[in-house]
Amino acid sequence: MKLTIDRPFALDTRLQADTHLLGDFALSRVLLMNDARFPWLILVPRQPDLRELGDLLATDRHLLLDEISRADEALQKLHAPHKLNIAALGNVVEQLHVHVIARDPQDAAWPRPVWGVGNAQAYAGEDLGERIATLRAALDLHA
């Protein structure tokens, strides 16, 4: 018998420090990476103790994919990027989270992946509010 203690979802402290909250989809918390170099969203399924996709029930995996597609479509609509990068890595932050990033040949990392390239450029205060409002509208999210 496996004893489990129900624990609430808690966002990893590093994800919290590196992002701004956009809102919640049915399954996932939606975050804006605080790096103005790339249009970069992060989805975090709001269930405790998730590390791998396989830790989600199959129905929730499908829901996560639908939510990735919503994030994908919002970035397409706002940025018409050359390419989208979608990834669940988790080598540093182990809590299951999915990156959805709009990429262009002019960006700071192209054609490499964005992780570990240069230093993040935090959004300037005056840009941040507008950026968040625009993304919330495109994602149909309300804080």
Add this chain to the structure above:
Amino acid sequence: MKLTIDRPFALDTRLQADTHLLGDFALSRVLLMNDARFPWLILVPRQPDLRELGDLLATDRHLLLDEISRADEALQKLHAPHKLNIAALGNVVEQLHVHVIARDPQDAAWPRPVWGVGNAQAYAGEDLGERIATLRAALDLHA
């Protein structure tokens, strides 16, 4: 009216050059990246002209996720990795393809993503046949 010409699926020539064929799932071609440093599978949905996840019908996106989960489970079973990395990038090879990679703190790139780190180490001929046979069995694939 949009005129379309039906074209068959054709694997991108660079993906073909960098991998060995493991077989086909219902939707995806399953490839082994020819880099013995990492247990590294690539899934390529066998439909023409796909670039983004959003180019797939929603039902096929779910099927792709189920196939990613099968690849994920096979690598878990064979390698019990510390972490799986799953990613659809496509900055270099634009044909939609999904990486499923078993990662460990002792591997050649940890904790960085694998792309662009060092040089691929091709499987030695004598190891390759056994590696392919083991993976096909774990993936329930037949060439």
